Amino acid sequence: MKNLWSLSANGFVGGKESIMRRGNVYQIANGYMGYRGTLDEFGPDELVGITLAGIFDRVGSAWREPVNAPNAAFTRVSLEGVELSALGSRVTRHEQTLNFANAVFGRKTVFAAKAKTLTLESSRWLSAATPNLGVVTFSVRCAQAARVTIRTGIDCNIWDLNGPHLRQMTAEKHGPVLLVQGVTHENSKRVVVAEAIDLPFGTETHETTDNRNLRVIQLRAEAGRTYTFHKYFAVFTDNDTVNKPLTEAAIETVQQARALGREGCRERHDAEWARKWERCDVEIAGDDEAQHALRYSILQLLMVAPVRGSANSIPARALSGQVYKGAVFWDTEIFMLPFFLHTDPEKAVELVRYRIKTLDGARRKAKTEGPGYRGAFYAWESQEAGDDACTYFNVGDPFTGRDLRTHFRDKQVHITGDVAIAMWEYFKLTGDDSLLLEGGAEVILECARFYYSYAYFKKDKGRYEILDVIGPDEYHERVNNNAFTSMVAKETFAIANATVAYLRRNHPKALRTLLAKIDIQGELPRFREAENLLYVPAPDARTGVIEQFDGYFQLKDATVEELKAKMVHPNEYLGAAQGLAVATKIIKQADVVAMLNLLRSRFSAKIKKANWDYYEPRTEHGSSLSACAYAMVAIEFGHLDFAYNYFLQTAKIDLEAKYKVYVGTVFMGGSHPAANGGAWMTAVLGFGGVQADENRVALNPRLCRKWKSLRFHLAYKGDDFRIRITRTSLTIVPSRANARIHTFLVAGRPVKCRPGRSVTVNYRPAK
Ligand code: IFM
Numbered sequence: 001m002k003n004l005w006s007l008s009a010n011g012f013v014g015g016k017e018s019i020m021r022r023g024n025v026y027q028i029a030n031g032y033m034g035y036r037g038t039l040d041e042f043g044p045d046e047l048v049g050i051t052l053a054g055i056f057d058r059v060g061s062a063w064r065e066p067v068n069a070p071n072a073a074f075t076r077v078s079l080e081g082v083e084l085s086a087l088g089s090r091v092t093r094h095e096q097t098l099n100f101a102n103a104v105f106g107r108k109t110v111f112a113a114k115a116k117t118l119t120l121e122s123s124r125w126l127s128a129a130t131p132n133l134g135v136v137t138f139s140v141r142c143a144q145a146a147r148v149t150i151r152t153g154i155d156c157n158i159w160d161l162n163g164p165h166l167r168q169m170t171a172e173k174h175g176p177v178l179l180v181q182g183v184t185h186e187n188s189k190r191v192v193v194a195e196a197i198d199l200p201f202g203t204e205t206h207e208t209t210d211n212r213n214l215r216v217i218q219l220r221a222e223a224g225r226t227y228t229f230h231k232y233f234a235v236f237t238d239n240d241t242v243n244k245p246l247t248e249a250a251i252e253t254v255q256q257a258r259a260l261g262r263e264g265c266r267e268r269h270d271a272e273w274a275r276k277w278e279r280c281d282v283e284i285a286g287d288d289e290a291q292h293a294l295r296y297s298i299l300q301l302l303m304v305a306p307v308r309g310s311a312n313s314i315p316a317r318a319l320s321g322q323v324y325k326g327a328v329f330w331d332t333e334i335f336m337l338p339f340f341l342h343t344d345p346e347k348a349v350e351l352v353r354y355r356i357k358t359l360d361g362a363r364r365k366a367k368t369e370g371p372g373y374r375g376a377f378y379a380w381e382s383q384e385a386g387d388d389a390c391t392y393f394n395v396g397d398p399f400t401g402r403d404l405r406t407h408f409r410d411k412q413v414h415i416t417g418d419v420a421i422a423m424w425e426y427f428k429l430t431g432d433d434s435l436l437l438e439g440g441a442e443v444i445l446e447c448a449r450f451y452y453s454y455a456y457f458k459k460d461k462g463r464y465e466i467l468d469v470i471g472p473d474e475y476h477e478r479v480n481n482n483a484f485t486s487m488v489a490k491e492t493f494a495i496a497n498a499t500v501a502y503l504r505r506n507h508p509k510a511l512r513t514l515l516a517k518i519d520i521q522g523e524l525p526r527f528r529e530a531e532n533l534l535y536v537p538a539p540d541a542r543t544g545v546i547e548q549f550d551g552y553f554q555l556k557d558a559t560v561e562e563l564k565a566k567m568v569h570p571n572e573y574l575g576a577a578q579g580l581a582v583a584t585k586i587i588k589q590a591d592v593v594a595m596l597n598l599l600r601s602r603f604s605a606k607i608k609k610a611n612w613d614y615y616e617p618r619t620e621h622g623s624s625l626s627a628c629a630y631a632m633v634a635i636e637f638g639h640l641d642f643a644y645n646y647f648l649q650t651a652k653i654d655l656e657a658k659y660k661v662y663v664g665t666v667f668m669g670g671s672h673p674a675a676n677g678g679a680w681m682t683a684v685l686g687f688g689g690v691q692a693d694e695n696r697v698a699l700n701p702r703l704c705r706k707w708k709s710l711r712f713h714l715a716y717k718g719d720d721f722r723i724r725i726t727r728t729s730l731t732i733v734p735s736r737a738n739a740r741i742h743t744f745l746v747a748g749r750p751v752k753c754r755p756g757r758s759v760t761v762n763y764r765p766a767k
Contacts, residue, residue: 002292005100005101012091014086021657023038023320024036024654028303029319031306033235034050034320039086041086043155043157050068050071050073052237052319053066053312053319054310055189057165057184058162058185064325066315066322067165067189068163070156072155072193072231073134073136075138075231076151077150078148091109103125103299106124107121108120119141129268129269130257133234135257135262137231138150148218149218150215150217152214152231153178153215156169166182173213177254178214179192179250189238189239191235192247193250196257197229203217230258232258234253236253282298282683284710285708293655296651297654297677297679301673301677305350308350311353311354312350313332313351313355315328316331318670323667323670324670329380333422335628336677339681341430349435353435356440357386358378362446366450369410373450374452374453375416377416378416381408392407395573395575401665404577407478411478413454414488416492417492420444420491420492421492423495424499428692429717442514444496445500447492451492452526464530464535471548471549474589475582484598486535490531537550543610544607545610548615558585559617588622588623589619589625593629594625608633612633612634628675628681631643632681635702640687640704653675683712687702692714700766717742722735730760732746732758733758734754734756739755749763
C-alpha cells in the first residue's frame with residue numbers, strides 16, 4: 001500500500017536533467033531558506049542550492065536574483081582512499097525519501113570500492129522552530145574493517161544562474177565552529193554561514209581547499225559498526241534583525257543547537273510541523289493517488305510559507321532556486337493566498353503585508369513606466385522592494401539566440417487589481433481590519449488610482465475602457481478590453497469605494513488621515529463613476545461566450561495539436577511578436593475562465609459552461625496556473641470527471657516533475673507553488689464547495705466519483721472549524737475555542753455552528 005505521508009525513490013539516475021528534476025521534487029524548505037533535494041556529496045554542477053528568501057543581488061547586467069548561501073550541509077566520504085559519490089559507478093543501492101509529516105529528507109546509499117562495502121545514511125531538515133537553522137545526521141557503516149575519510153563542512157562553490165553573488169568570501173574556524181562569510185555585489189549585504197558538529201568518533205583536522213571550509217575526519221571503521229555524527233548549520237544575513245554581530249548570531253545558533261542536541265532540535269521541529277498539519281491537512285478517503293498528491297502539494301506550501309514577521313511573500317518558483325528571479329507574481333495572490341486564508345491566516349498576513357511593504361516600489365513603477373500613470377502599478381515580477389525584475393525582453397528566441405520583446409512588465413496590468421482583490425479578501429475572510437489600517441487601505445486606493453490613470457473615457461460610448469494590455473493569456477499582447485483585466489480593474493474600483501465606506505463608518509479619523517496623506521479625496525467621485533462605467537465584455541446574448549478581448553473572435557481557429565505540429569524548435573516561444581499562437585485563437589492559459597473562477601459568485605453555471613466549452617479546446621495549458629482554473633469552473637457545472645483530471649494534473653506537477661524546463665532559451669525548472677495552491681483550491685473550494693465571503697460560509701459539496709469523504713480544516717473570521725463531507729452528509733465541528741456562533745449555508749440551508757458543538761446535516765449534491 002502506498003505510504004501517504006512520504007515519497008521515495010529507489011536507484012539513482014545520473015544525468016543533469018534527472019538530477020535537476022529530483023532536486024526539485026525532494027527539496028525541503030522552512031520559509032527562510034530552501035535546500036534542493038540533492039545529495040550530501042554534490043556540488044554546484046548538480047545544482048545544489050540553498051536559496052534564501054528575501055535577499056537579492058545583481059552582478060553586472062545579469063538578471064537580479066535571490067542569493068544562494070554556501071552549502072554547510074556538504075559531506076563527502078572516501079573509502080580506502082576512493083572518493084564516493086552517487087554519480088560514480090560504485091553505487092550498489094540507493095534510496096531517498098521525503099517525509100511529508102516533518103519535511104525531512106533522507107537518503108541511504110550503499111557503495112562498493114576496493115572489495116569493501118560502505119553504507120551511507122543521512123537525513124536533513126531545515127528547522128521549522130528556528131528558521132536560520134538546519135540539521136543533518138550522517139552515518140557510515142562498513143561491512144569490513146576499513147579506512148574511511150569524511151570531509152564535512154561548508155562548500156563555498158555555489159550554484160547560481162546569474163552569480164556568483166558573494167564576494168570577499170572568508171573561511172575561518174572559531175573554536176569548534178566553521179564560519180564562512182561574504183557580501184553581495186549590489187547592496188553589500190552580508191551572508192554568514194556557521195557549522196558545528198557532534199562527533200563522537202575519529203580524529204578531526206581542519207582543511208580549507210577547493211573553496212571549501214572543511215573538517216577532515218579520519219576513521220578506522222570496525223566491521224559492522226555504525227558511526228554517526230550530527231551537523232548543525234546556521235545562515236544569517238543583513239536582513240535578519242539581531243542585536244549582535246551576524247557572525248556571533250550564527251555561531252551562537254549552532255552552538256545552542258548542538259547543546260540542545262539533535263533530539264531536542266528535532267522535537268521542536270516536529271512539534272511545529274504537527275501544528276501545521278493539524279490546521280492544514282486535507283484527508284481524502286477512497287483515492288490514495290489524489291490524497292498523496294494533494295498532501296505533497298500542501299507540504300510544498302507549508303514549507304515555503306514566509307517566516308512570521310518577515311513580510312516576505314512566496315516567489316513563483318518558491319525556494320527551489322533562482323528561476324524567475326525569485327520574484328513574486330500574481331500566482332501568490334490568486335493561487336496561493338486562498339490556501340493560507342482558509343487554513344492559517346497568520347501566514348496569509350505575511351503575504352498581504354508584503355504588498356504593503358512594496359507599495360512604494362509599485363508607485364515608482366507607475367511613475368516611470370507610462371505616460372501619466374499614477375498610483376500603484378505593481379511589479380509583474382516583484383522582488384524585495386517591489387521594483388520590477390521583469391525585463392522588456394523576457395524570453396529568449398531559440399532560433400536566433402536573441403531576446404524577444406515581451407510586454408509582461410508594461411502591459412500585464414491585472415497584477416495591480418489582483419493585489420487589491422487579495423487585500424480585500426484578507427479583510428473579508430478574517431474580519432481583521434488591522435491590515436487595512438496599517439497600509440492595506442492605502443494600497444487599495446493607490447491601485448484604484450492607477451487604473452483610473454490607465455483607463456480611457458470613450459465619450460462616444462459613455463464608458464471607460466482599459467486598452468493595450470496583456471491578460472493572463474500571454475500569447476496575445478497589447479489587446480483592448482481584455483475581460484479578465486477589465487473585470488479586476490472594475491473590481492478594484494468597487495473595493496476602493498467599499499474601503500472608503502467601511503473606514504468612514506468604522507474609522508473616520510484614520511480615513512481622514514489617509515485621504516490627506518495621499519491627497520486623494522478629490523479623486524473618490526471618479527472611482528465611484530469608474531465602478532459604474534468601466535466596460536467589461538459581457539457574455540454574448542446567444543452563446544453566453546465572453547470575448548477574451550476585442551477582435552479575439554476574428555482570429556484564426558486552430559487546435560493546439562495543429563499549432564504544435566508547426567513548431568520548428570521544441571522550445572520555441574508561441575507568443576511575443578511573431579509566435580505561432582499570436583494570429584490564432586490558441587491561448588496559453590485560462591483567461592476568461594480564470595475570471596469566472598476568480599469571481600465565481602458573479603456568473604451562472606450556464607455562462608461558466610458555455611465559456612469552458614468554448615475556451616478549453618483552445619487552451620494550451622502552457623502554464624501551471626491553467627488546469628486548476630478549468631477544474632474549478634468545471635466543478636460548478638457538474639463536469640466532475642474533467643475537473644478531477646485537471647485536479648490530479650495540477651496536484652502532481654511537482655511530484656512528477658513533468659513540466660517545461662525551457663521557455664524560449666530561458667531555464668524554468670523548479671517547483672510550482674501556484675499549482676500546489678490550485679490543487680488545494682480545487683479539492684476544498686471546488687469539490688468541497690466552500691465559498692466564503694464577509695457575510696457567511698456556504699458549502700455546496702460535489703465530491704468526485706472516487707472520493708468517499710473529504711475532511712479539512714477551515715479558518716473563518718478568527719474561528720476554526722473541522723469539516724467532514726461524505727457523499728450524503730456534511731459535519732461541521734466548530735472549535736470549542738470559537739468566539740461566536742456562525743451560520744453556515746449547507747446546500748442552501750442555514751446551519752447554526754455553536755462553539756464546540758458538532759452538527760451533521762444531510763445534503764444532496766447540486767446537479
Ligand atoms: O504568473 C505566471 C504567468 O501567468 C504565466 N507564466 C508564468 C508566471 C509565473 O508562474
